[in-house]
Amino acid sequence: MRAKRGIKGRRRKNRILKAARGFRGGRKNYRRALEAVHHAWVHAYSGRKQKKRTMRRLWIVRINAAARANNMSYSRLIEGCGRAGIELDRKVLSDLAIFDPGAFTQVVEQARTALN
Numbered sequence: 306m307r308a309k310r311g312i313k314g315r316r317r318k319n320r321i322l323k324a325a326r327g328f329r330g331g332r333k334n335y336r337r338a339l340e341a342v343h344h345a346w347v348h349a350y351s352g353r354k355q356k357k358r359t360m361r362r363l364w365i366v367r368i369n370a371a372a373r374a375n376n377m378s379y380s381r382l383i384e385g386c387g388r389a390g391i392e393l394d395r396k397v398l399s400d401l402a403i404f405d406p407g408a409f410t411q412v413v414e415q416a417r418t419a420l421n
Contacts, residue, residue, distance in 0.1 A: 321339050322335065324338075325341055360396075364395040364396055370402075381420065385416025386412065386416045388419040393412070
């Protein structure tokens, strides 16, 4: 007897076609959809890594701007935080700079005293 894929093949096909929903052109064809979906998954994977880098860069820019408003550079602030034993990461420092400038100013002052 000839064995056909049956439910498994249809399920695999439907999963790919569902992932290709919204794609343009001839990408409703299974072969074209399969290629497009695999490309999309590759870009989505790398995009998740790039997002982390982009967010870190944004946090650093925000911290630098807030630190300069308090007459200190970003690099000196980070060095001072290390010496003062302030274990706040860049995400938290950025949030402090935006939502609680008073607390950020206190962190800057602690960093400044640790440097001197």
